[in-house]
Amino acid sequence: MTQISNAIATRDNGPEAIVRQHKDDLTLVLPSHVKGETWMRLAYGVLRSNTQLMQVATRNPGSLMTALQDCARLGHEPASKSFYLVPFGNEIQGIEGYRGVVERIYRAGAVKVVHAEVVYENDEFVWEPGTVDTHQPPRWEGPQTVPFHRADWFADRGEVKGAFSYGIFQDGTPSRVVIINRTYINKVRKESKGSESPKSPWVKWFDQMVLKTVAHRLEPWVPTSTEWRKEQLRATAEVTAEQAGPAVITPPASTGPGYPEPTSPEDFNDDTPIEGELVD
Template sequence: MSQIGNAIATRDNGPEALVRQHKEDLTLVLPSHVKGETWMRLAYGALRSNEQLLKVATRNPGSLMNALQECARLGHEPGTESYYLVPFGNEVQGIEGYRGVVERIYRAGAVKAVKAEVVHAGDHFEYSPDMDQPIHKPDYFGERGPIVGAYAYGVFQDGSTSKVVVINRTYIDKVKKESRGSNSPTSPWVKWEDQMVLKTVARRLEPWVPSSTEWRKEQLRAASEVTAEQAGPTVINAGSAPAATEPSEPGGYDEGPIEAELLDD
């Protein structure tokens, strides 16, 4: 069979065909800000652009589907810096990147800024629990030395600062050790240590800041209930037309709360 014939056979019978077959299941769990067709094209593109990924996915298609399902559930685009598809041994691993964690925090809408930085041995760093934010002065043009820690915090919409999370090298090494194959040449811990440290500290920040679009939907629901309680019950006399309420703004009438789903652009 020619190379073109092999390519067509792989497309029609390989991992890409499996992904296409389960398109509805995968896109069904995507949040509203992710377009299904775009997401699917990225999934196909990730397989076509990485020969090793395609080989592993062909041998173990179940691991590919598990990774893609987790990617969709988190609302990330596959094969990007938000969510990596990494061939590891005989399976495909889905790895949420630092950018993916931060995106989920922003997506919740509670914070207007996320600050996360890696601290090197040559940096000037100060922090104590009575400080709102750390003082960090890296020498970007000097020899910064090895990574000794990292920190992260969020700035809420009202300008207040979340809890500041600080991790040291001991904690970083512990997380790295618990990551399977972290010493492998293909491991993200070897190839992109800075990014993995940033992701580690961002994950530690998550309990202190909302990181789900469900938070925003809950705020809408709560606001709707408060509005309904303040409006009180509407009394309509039998045999008479409903009384008009006072207009809530010029040219319009307040029709009470409506249920709405927040759509992210």
């Protein structure tokens, strides 16, 4: 009987109650493709099914709300393979997985293929943009537009040397190629809280964290939001209306739902064509 009473008290006064109180705040930031009621039920279910998560959330409910708000803003399901809720000491961290980054790119609809690979010391890797590619099979003859990567998948490939990523747009053209080296990977890991802990994903799933890191570097060069697609449809509709004849069009707000996520100012100011990026 005592256990039942404690469970009811936790439900009415604990982290789940706090999540319920902030339901409107959480569902307000959800992208349009996510159903608010379904998302909230998943959030409640995570707390009920994970004792350790519930205990840490009870001690530090603020960290839970921060993690859930990040999860909602990115359009992921709580505690899924796309977004992890990880207890670290006395707080909960929300960690977007590699799968989550790639999902957001695909959702926008502009990219049909996302390519990301970890490069090891014993792999063959060639990236000489703009040169005639002699490394690729005959069908790739001509200027090199994407890196060439060859690996013996069943041998000892050595230590992680770096990673690369690029997208293929719907018309078949590649996006900007992003390449990161081990120095950059180590820098990102060092800035990640608790990265040396045995429970850290940097310790348990190092390769996956490297893939997520390089995928994040690709984000500024490809659309990553379903709102981007809506903006393209809206722009197309406006052009069609203008071509059809004079019309009164009320200009929409410059921010808010229906508009692409903010990107770096460099995306708009750099007129020089760059085929690749090496982050050091």
